[in-house]
Amino acid sequence: MRRDYPNLCKPLQVGRVTLRNRMCSAPLGATDILADGTPGPRTLGFYEMRAKGGAAAVTVSELVVHPDTDGSQMLKLSLSTPGQLGAFTYVADAIKRHGAIASIELSHSGQYAGTYMVDKKKKGALCQYGPSDGVRPDGLPVKALEQGQIADIVAAYANAAGLAKRAGFEMVMVHAGHGWLINQFLSPYFNKRTDEYGGPLENRVRFAREVLQAVRDEVGPGFPIELRMSGSELFDGGYDLEEGCRIAEALEDLVDIIHVSAGSYQFGFSMTHPSMFRDHGCNVHLAAEIKKHVKVPVATVGGLSDPAQMEEIVSSGMADIVVMGRALLADPEIPNKVMANRGDEIVKCLRCFVCMAERPVTQTRRCAVNPRIGREFEGMAIAPAAEKKRVLVVGGGVAGLVGAWVAAKRGHEVTLCEAQGELGGILRSERPLPFKRDMFRLGQTYALLCERAGVDIRLNTPVDAAFAEKFAPDALIAAVGSEPMKLPIPVQEDVRVLTVDDLYLAPSVAAAPIGEEAAPSAKEADSWLSYGTTEVSEDPAAAAVADLVGDEVVVIGGGLTGCECALLLARLGKTVHIAEMRDGLAIDANIRNRPILLAELADAGVDEVVNARALEVTADGVVVETPEGQRTLPAQTVICAIGQRSRRAAADALLDAAPFVRVVGDARRPANITLAVYEAWHAAMDI
């Protein structure tokens, strides 16, 4: 067969093992880790799903190698006694039985021990160790490791590697990036030692070399060792890409793959996990540069999900392997889809950080677009229905599309009716925002999946009780969505007040094309050094938004929607004020996305006015009341982003339209895409 992405599909020999293709699953912290540090059943399912999806290697993260000095995070795998081997063996088996290479990440977080611990008392009682004495950003003291402790930790890496091999893992990843312990030794910022582990680079790599040598001695020749490093620490005082190349050169003789990630948890979380505000593949240039300096295969990671872009990375020689983290949570089947020339069916990661935000809050994992994540064994796999039914889905937004697709995949006869002339619902509004484009395209992907699953899609078809009665479905999913709330305050005549939908769905905006995110080419690799957001003004649809508003704008409502609108307008060169009643912006954003969004707003120069109640819109702008008194925020255009209201009445009218009726998504309660997808998926599973 002719493959659409031939280079991504090529096997690669690494040591004694063969990667079946070039697409690997990044280490992703698991969900249920039992009190003794062993993986629970959901963890097994969590990793197995990506092995089944076709990844060449699936790396289990993070195995604490030395619990005595790495009190570590709230959830950590630990393999400190051979008595714990069984649970790890089951996980390795679950990965291998689907043809993937089972790998495990050997980790020591050094001074970051306990960073993500929810139990603050426990965290405060931990002792954090690093190469040098210091103070962490959260104020906790860090103690320099003594030489005896270093030797113990080196031996612990080897011990863990040996145990992992015994449990059936066929490869190990040594975590030397992201600011973790080995990275701390490599870094001139953290490592202030004056002994043979500090100072010049040949000393700073000593700890890494000792670890890798000890692991190699333990696992023997031919057993692949993958070194995960940050190509650059990406902050002033840390090592840069030039030094990253020297580090790779100094370590390559001991490893089989150099896996180039980016950044440090000290700063720049959104570099290590490129946020939606960064270009896809913004870290690839780091791998591409390191690849010029080493002979072993090089892997790249960060914001990758597009098969055409990944194919180009491999075919142009920027990297030999592409590694995906969040993209494989969103769609574990990416490698299988690439192999089967079904790349257009990939459900892309939104880079919304739901996956990372959920664990500290509920101690589970979730994915906005893949409801099975963290719930792998809860009967949510799409399975054929026992009895074929006629299903009517009302509404073609994200909830309706997911419900229709899942129901059709289960073998039901599904009709989806959408009142508008286009599918996508609220996702259509994301179109002109370059940083939300993956979300806009999600609607298109689900529409394609529905079409291929045989859903009968009827546009311009509103459904009321009479229509439904006549249609007589066995089951009905009411996914009629929500609409923007109107401004409940006086507005002087002649002042333009627009909802975000008025703006984003305006005919001139809809007519403007969206700038395709350019697939990076080898020639352009150097120019990615900007780590940038694509220039919004270069995007015709975004630029068309600019033409609809004056030079100074007030956005009323500083929730996620208002903040994103303010950011777009500020990036388009407008002077933007946000007026928010509560005492902070984007309070509805998740705890990982919010600080990144707030940093983007500050960077774009948005004037943030919190604790501000809008009283009136006048010809001069918006009069707000703040604790300091009344003031007018000047504006030629006012954007109303005060929230959504369910189309509850439309949904209620359908409650008796079929034996099985389920109201899902915004129609039930305006919330977020995670809930809409989750509810719709389940509704379809329950039919």
Ligand SMILES: Cc1cc2nc3c(=O)[nH]c(=O)nc-3n(C[C@H](O)[C@H](O)[C@H](O)COP(=O)(O)O)c2cc1C
């Ligand atoms: C939910 C989640 C958990 C992660 N856990 C780990 C981990 O335990 N160890 C690690 O080295 N990296 C971890 N990472 C980082 C990923 O391996 C990867 O480097 C990062 O997400 C960037 O890749 P992506 O843009 O493809 O997601 C995690 C990322 C996510 C999203």
